[in-house]
Amino acid sequence: xxxxxxxxxxxxxxxxxxxxxxxxxxxxxxxxxxxxxxxxxxxxxxxxxxxxxxxxxxxxxxxxxxxxxxxxxxxxxxxxxxxxxxxxxxxxxxxxxxxxxxxxxxxxxxxxxxxxxxxxxxxxxxxxxxxxxxxxxxxxxxxxxxxxxxxxxxxxxxxxxxxxxxxxxxxxxxxxxxxxxxxxxxxxxxxxxxxxxxxxxxxxxxxxxxxxxxxxxxxxxxxxxxxxxxxxxxxxxxxxxxxxxxx
Numbered sequence: 001x002x003x004x005x006x007x008x009x010x011x012x013x014x015x016x017x018x019x020x021x022x023x024x025x026x027x028x029x030x031x032x033x034x035x036x037x038x039x040x041x042x043x044x045x046x047x048x049x050x051x052x053x054x055x056x057x058x059x060x061x062x063x064x065x066x067x068x069x070x071x072x073x074x075x076x077x078x079x080x081x082x083x084x085x086x087x088x089x090x091x092x093x094x095x096x097x098x099x100x101x102x103x104x105x106x107x108x109x110x111x112x113x114x115x116x117x118x119x120x121x122x123x124x125x126x127x128x129x130x131x132x133x134x135x136x137x138x139x140x141x142x143x144x145x146x147x148x149x150x151x152x153x154x155x156x157x158x159x160x161x162x163x164x165x166x167x168x169x170x171x172x173x174x175x176x177x178x179x180x181x182x183x184x185x186x187x188x189x190x191x192x193x194x195x196x197x198x199x200x201x202x203x204x205x206x207x208x209x210x211x212x213x214x215x216x217x218x219x220x221x222x223x224x225x226x227x228x229x230x231x232x233x234x235x236x237x238x239x240x241x242x243x244x245x246x247x
Contacts, residue, residue, distance in 0.1 A: 002228050003028030006079040008071060010062050010119060011089030013040035015190030016138060016216045020086060023220035024227065025053030032075040034060030035089065054079075062089045062115030068122035082126050084134035084227055087119045090156075092140075094149040094205060095198035104197070105152045112156035116163070127178050134179040136226060137164055138219075141186045141239065141247045149201045157184075161237075168236055179234040181226040186241020189213040212245035 007024055011017040013035035021031045025048040033041045033055060041057035048055040056078045061067050075082045091111045093104040116137060127133030142150045143157025164182040171178040187209050196202040222238050229235055241247050 002224060004030065005083040005227065006030045006032065006075055006081055007083060007227065008032045008034065008075055008085040008119075008123070010034050010060060010071075010085075010087055010115070011138075012044065012057070013037040015192070016185070016188065016219045017086070017088045018044050019216040019220040020088070020223045021055065022048060023217065023224050025055055026051065027224060027228075028053075029227070030054040030079045031056075032071070032078070033057040034062075034071045036061055060089075062087075062118055063110045065118045065121065068118040071119075072122045072126065076126070081130070082123060082133065084136065085119055085123045086223060087116045087135065087137040089115050090138060090140075090192070091195050092150075092153050092192040093195040093197055094153055094201040095196070096149055096201070097151050099198050101198065108152050108156050112153070113159050116160065120167070128176055131175070132177045132231065134181070134227065135164070135167065136181040136183065136223060139164075139182050139184045141184050141241065144184055144239065149198075149204070165236070168234060177231065179229075179231070180236055181223075181234070182237050183219060183222060183226075184237065184239040185219055186239075186247040187212040187214065187245050188216055188219055188241070190216055212242045214242045 007029050009017050009021050012021050012033035021033055025031050038059040045055040045057045058074050060071050091108050095101045137160050139160040140157040142154035143161050164180050168180040193205050222240050
């Protein structure tokens with residue numbers, strides 16, 4: 001059941017996060033949106049409320065542990081509890097290793113890995129206390145196979161595969177009833193391409209997405225499916241992309 005669940009979404013100001021917020025709210029979830037661009041979040045929340053849904057939002061830098069804690073506290077303050085968190089914030093400034101864009105490497109690790117860990121650390125005490133909860137995360141097909149130009153980005157997404165798999169197993173062993181779901185999107189039209197500063201990588205990715213890209217609401221429907229599964233069932237991984245793309 002999705003109705004009345006309280007669901008936190010990071011990276012919620014655009015793309016997959018925004019589409020998922022709208023999708024879940026339309027099905028009766030109470031969504032709490034977090035991202036750096038508060039103006040974008042405000043508009044999405046207002047649109048959800050205008051359509052009869054329930055939404056709250058706050059500015060969130062996922063690399064800051066205190067802001068993640070405040071994000072969870074906001075959900076509890078406004079809606080009384082937390083049922084799920086969708087760890088969706090991410091960056092993809094692809095480039096060949098030889099370009100040595102070391103600042104971008106660090107930024108990807110900070111957001112794509114540390115940001116996920118901060119979200120889990122913030123919500124885990126609540127899930128352990130209530131012996132229920134669901135943690136969902138956006139990885140990438142680059143977290144399943146190697147792609148030139150994606151060494152560091154792909155590495156951050158491979159991390160999610162292992163981390164979420166272990167989290168699922170430990171939850172089962174500990175009897176905490178925490179469900180997991182990792183989503184591996186292929187070419188989904190979002191703002192990710194805007195972070196690519198390497199010209200050749202940007203040109204190649206833009207051509208790929210122009211040819212194959214599908215809309216973010218496709219991923220939102222997958223998230224809704226995972227959330228809607230019975231509490232005794234975990235669908236741990238979803239690989240999703242355009243039917244026309246040979247990923």
